[in-house]
Amino acid sequence: MLPFDFDYYRPETLKEAVDLYQYSDQQGKQPFYFSGGTELLTLGRIDLAYTEAVIDIKGIPECNAMEVSGDQLLLGSSLSLTVIEEANHFPLLTKTASQVADHSARGKITLGGNICARIFYREAVLPFLLTDSRVMINGAEGKKIVPINDLFQGHLRLNKGEFLVQTATDLSFIHAPYFTVKRRQQWETGYPLITLAALKVNQKIRVAVSGLCPFPFRSSAVEESLNTQGQSLATRIDGAIAGLPQPILEDIEGSKEYRLFVLRNLLLDAVKALEHAQD
Structure with a gap:
């Protein structure tokens, strides 16, 4: 109430x-x-x-879209995470979204609600950052379609009166090799420490992270270091850690040092899983 x-x-x-x-x-x-x-x-x-x-925008057809249009997968902002998970049109998103909260909550949490939330985890945005997806925004000036990596800088930078209508992801990304893991400090459905999602595209590994900083992010500096040839994996991960945005979270869920320890191991796992995968 x-x-x-x-x-x-x-x-x-x-x-x-x-x-x-x-x-x-x-x-x-x-x-x-x-x-x-x-x-x-x-x-x-x-x-x-x-x-x-x-x-309530759930009655707007465009906000409930879940279809392939041309060479893009369209997903409406009012789709619940459970609906997205059950349809499984986008495996990386399915896996990442299936780790948000618990099953009951995912039936109510929507794609747009998670991406635009105030809470800093917002894990559902990670697959879209990795796939250079576009978002449809609606406001006083009508509809506009914008690359999500231009509009999402710590949060989805909407003008007053605007709202997220749907996402559009090129099908070429949908079945690329991926890796996604959520690490929690305590119970199975507790708040996460770190969520890491990774995708291999054109023989390069892309990485996006939630829970490390007060915002989800994808970092070109991290990716450049991870994909550097001729260096040991340990050196590449050291470079990725050095290229992280700031600040690093430090709260009841975990200290800065512990979060960085967890991230280092997740990066190691992601590179090992994807380095020799064929995309």
Whole structure:
């Protein structure tokens, strides 16, 4: 139960959703786009989120897309992680998403909700960063399609009134060799320490990480070091560690030193798994 009341809207088109947002914003209602609702429910109960107008985008067809269009796989932002997992159109995403929270929660958590969440893990974004996916964004100026690596810098940098509609991933990436692991310090469904996803494309290993920093990331410096020829694996991983963005998280789940220890071992496992794989 949330400690505040709000108006609830369920638009059927992208334009209607934006119009409702603008109208509610003009009324000072601090409108909130809603898909799965887990973040609003969680943060609203502890006074970290507030709205007087919820705009539920689950009724918009584009937000529920799950289809191949031309040479791209389209996935709507309102798809739950469970639906994505069961369909298994994108194995790297399936495996990565299947490690988010527990089975019950994944039935409510949506793709867009995870990618746009305030919580810093946001593991579902990692496969899209690795595959140079594009995202469709809708706002006052209409639809726009942007490379996710341009728009996602620590978080999805949306303008006021914009929301994520769907992702588009080239099919050429879908069945590339991959490696993805989540390491937790404690129980099976506890918060993760590190989630690492890796993909081999054109004989190069790509890596994206969540849980190490206060944001998920893919780093060209890390990848350049891992793919350097003529060096030992230990030297390459040392270079990757040196190229990490900052700061490194240090909290109740694990110290900075422990997180780096876990990451080092995950990088070692990923390179060993993918180095000789044929893409």
